[in-house]
Amino acid sequence: MKVLRLDKADLERWFVNWAKTREVYGPLRQSSSDSKSISVNKSYTDWAILKDGKFPELGTGLPKSPIKKFFFPQPETLFTCSKRKGDPDAFVFKEPENRDNARKVLVGVRPCDARSVELNNLPFEKDPYFQANRAKTAIVGFTCRDRCQTCFCKEVGGSPVGTEGMDIAVTQLDDFYMAEVITEKGEELVQEGGGASEASGEEISRLKESKAQVESLFSSMSDPAQALEAMKAKDLFALYNAPFWSQLADSCINCGICTFLCPTCYCFDIQDEVVKGTIRRIRYYDSCMFPLFTLQASGHNPRGQKVQRVRNRFMHKFKYFPDRFGPFSCVGCGRCIRECPVNIDIREVLKDLLAVE
Amino acid sequence: MTTLLPNPYIPYPARIDDIVVETEDGNLKTFRLVLEDEGDRARWSHVPGQFAMLSLAGVGEIPIGIASSPTEEGFLLFTVFRAGVVTTALHQMDIGERVGVRGPLGNGFPVDNDLKGKNIVIIAGGFAFTTLRATLLYMLANRGDYGKITVIYGARTPGLLLYRDELKAWAERDDLDTYITIDREAPGWDGLVGFVPTVAGQVAPSPENAAALICGPPIMIKFTMPPLEKIGWTDDQVYLSLENRMKCGQGVCGHCNVGPVYVCKDGPVFTRAQLQGLPTEF
Numbered sequence: 001m002k003v004l005r006l007d008k009a010d011l012e013r014w015f016v017n018w019a020k021t022r023e024v025y026g027p028l029r030q031s032s033s034d035s036k037s038i039s040v041n042k043s044y045t046d047w048a049i050l051k052d053g054k055f056p057e058l059g060t061g062l063p064k065s066p067i068k069k070f071f072f073p074q075p076e077t078l079f080t081c082s083k084r085k086g087d088p089d090a091f092v093f094k095e096p097e098n099r100d101n102a103r104k105v106l107v108g109v110r111p112c113d114a115r116s117v118e119l120n121n122l123p124f125e126k127d128p129y130f131q132a133n134r135a136k137t138a139i140v141g142f143t144c145r146d147r148c149q150t151c152f153c154k155e156v157g158g159s160p161v162g163t164e165g166m167d168i169a170v171t172q173l174d175d176f177y178m179a180e181v182i183t184e185k186g187e188e189l190v191q192e193g194g195g196a197s198e199a200s201g202e203e204i205s206r207l208k209e210s211k212a213q214v215e216s217l218f219s220s221m222s223d224p225a226q227a228l229e230a231m232k233a234k235d236l237f238a239l240y241n242a243p244f245w246s247q248l249a250d251s252c253i254n255c256g257i258c259t260f261l262c263p264t265c266y267c268f269d270i271q272d273e274v275v276k277g278t279i280r281r282i283r284y285y286d287s288c289m290f291p292l293f294t295l296q297a298s299g300h301n302p303r304g305q306k307v308q309r310v311r312n313r314f315m316h317k318f319k320y321f322p323d324r325f326g327p328f329s330c331v332g333c334g335r336c337i338r339e340c341p342v343n344i345d346i347r348e349v350l351k352d353l354l355a356v357e
Numbered sequence: 358m359t360t361l362l363p364n365p366y367i368p369y370p371a372r373i374d375d376i377v378v379e380t381e382d383g384n385l386k387t388f389r390l391v392l393e394d395e396g397d398r399a400r401w402s403h404v405p406g407q408f409a410m411l412s413l414a415g416v417g418e419i420p421i422g423i424a425s426s427p428t429e430e431g432f433l434l435f436t437v438f439r440a441g442v443v444t445t446a447l448h449q450m451d452i453g454e455r456v457g458v459r460g461p462l463g464n465g466f467p468v469d470n471d472l473k474g475k476n477i478v479i480i481a482g483g484f485a486f487t488t489l490r491a492t493l494l495y496m497l498a499n500r501g502d503y504g505k506i507t508v509i510y511g512a513r514t515p516g517l518l519l520y521r522d523e524l525k526a527w528a529e530r531d532d533l534d535t536y537i538t539i540d541r542e543a544p545g546w547d548g549l550v551g552f553v554p555t556v557a558g559q560v561a562p563s564p565e566n567a568a569a570l571i572c573g574p575p576i577m578i579k580f581t582m583p584p585l586e587k588i589g590w591t592d593d594q595v596y597l598s599l600e601n602r603m604k605c606g607q608g609v610c611g612h613c614n615v616g617p618v619y620v621c622k623d624g625p626v627f628t629r630a631q632l633q634g635l636p637t638e639f
Contacts, residue, residue: 078366078367079366079367081414083414083415090455091370091414091455091456091457092370092455093367093368093370093412093414093457094367095364095367123608123609124609126365126607127607127609128363128364128365128366129366236616236617236634236635236636237636240616240636266609266611267610267611267612268604268605268609268610268611269604269610269612270366270417270418270604270605270610271417272414272415272416272417274415279414279415281366281414283604283605283610286604286610286611286612288611293602293611293612294601294602294612294638295602296600296601296602297440297441297442297444298440302601302615302637302638302639303638308638312614312638315616316611316614319617320614320616320617323617324617
């Protein structure tokens with residue numbers, strides 16, 4: 001693997017050069033104009049296009065939203081068709097012609113968010129839209145140096161200096177940067193950015209040392225690999241019938257913010273929209289927190305009770321998904337903890353589940 | 358233009374070729390659909406018990422069991438109960454109009470493996486006879502592959518029975534035992550009277566080298582099991598078909614999960630033994 005050494009000016013040059021042929025996104029500071037907002041953080045960073053040489057905001061934790069919208073947009077048009085009378089192709093479904101084909105680079109993606117793309121790729125492996133979006137999007141990750149208050153990436157199998165899902169992984173060392181070029185897409189970006197000098201052996205050892213040091217700062221309550229295996233070995237019904245679900249669900253108001261902000265929640269709904277004689281079938285985020293999610297036409301609802309829905313979300317993340325695909329469906333970013341209006345803490349739920357005999 | 362993988366979300370265009378009003382209340386209609394594209398028709402291949410998404414552009418999609426047997430070529434049958442937005446819109450459509458078909462989806466009954474060589478007992482109630490019709494026709498077309506075939510089918514009234522002409526024809530065959538029943542006495546009905554579980558208990562099909570395929574309202578299934586269990590039937594011999602709200606049909610969108618399984622992809626057919634290992638979220 002190629003490792004490069006860059007100064008901030010080199011990175012800025014890369015971003016500017018990439019922006020000539022691609023859309024470059026990074027976290028930028030946003031301010032809430034809504035004075036009624038109850039959010040404590042009136043100012044936050046979120047994904048925005050980097051124009052006019054703007055440098056991404058990398059100092060303060062995670063951007064408000066995950067990067068799933070670049071791979072699983074809100075909404076995605078699945079197809080269109082004509083509804084016009086006399087049109088021989090009326091009601092014939094066609095792939096949308098005006099798909100967004102712009103190549104994109106996401107700069108400043110943290111290891112948890114980068115890893116979420118790999119996890120979501122498991123259920124979406126054969127999904128033509130997700131795969132097309134993935135093919136046109138490159139991820140330039142930045143490893144973590146500080147730990148967010150609500151971070152628990154290591155508990156669920158991630159790492160603050162992990163590179164899973166990244167095309168280029170950038171690590172800041174004092175006043176310069178090291179870039180590990182991981183994929184061909186990453187190599188292409190380096191060429192387009194105008195290259196950089198190869199790192200010296202000494203710099204590479206400094207990178208390793210720095211990563212090891214950060215890794216050690218991020219403690220984990222348990223051995224993550226062991227926790228995963230323990231959860232897979234646990235009896236489904238023992239977890240499903242655990243005594244804590246009803247108490248946990250009591251405070252939940254089923255607002256769904258956890259699922260919308262979760263990088264690895266990927267449930268969707270499909271609906272038709274009709275505008276001026278054209279029908280669009282779209283898919284967009286749905287949430288298993290909502291009673292309508294499972295309501296049948298007959299009126300029967302398999303998860304009509306709140307406790308069933310709350311349980312389903314956590315069981316999916318920590319039992320159903322790992323049983324089917326291997327890893328937990330959680331990257332430990334902590335957004336759901338940060339934004340939950342009633343302070344439900346997924347770390348506590350994980351701990352409780354691991355304690356079930 | 359980015360090339361997409363084979364796209365499972367795009368339905369095949371199809372024409373409504375015929376519509377039969379099945380029940381006296383008009384709430385059930387059978388739609389005969391013909392795929393418009395010759396390539397689609399040639400590629401289409403399903404197993405009894407599978408379903409498809411019927412797609413009404415501008416309205417939505419619904420998962421409906423395929424009522425025609427793979428041995429009936431050139432068309433597909435869907436018997437649809439008018440219940441929600443899309444089924445109501447479909448009921449208002451006419452012969453010749455265009456719909457979309459996405460499928461076949463799901464696993465279907467194991468007619469070519471586990472069920473082969475077995476005595477088959479089909480138990481159905483109300484309008485849940487659709488994919489069992491497909492299965493029965495398939496078995497009759499491959500009659501030598503199965504042992505004794507018994508059909509127990511009931512509805513509230515004679516007018517609510519599906520496929521009434523076929524029921525008469527089946528009753529006359531000597532390679533098939535049919536027990537058609539209605540809940541209460543009705544004028545002009547000289548057949549069996551009684552609930553499906555009661556009739557199943559009276560028929561008492563032997564569990565020896567046998568499999569039961571049961572579709573019907575949950576209450577019927579609940580009361581059909583005790584008389585069968587009493588004469589030695591076990592959960593791994595009993596096949597059930599589930600219905601849950603669905604959207605993608607690919608096991609991705611999350612709507613139809615029952616614990617770790619997706620009804621659309623891992624089902625809709627499960628043995629009762631498999632269902633005992635799952636939460637009852639259906």
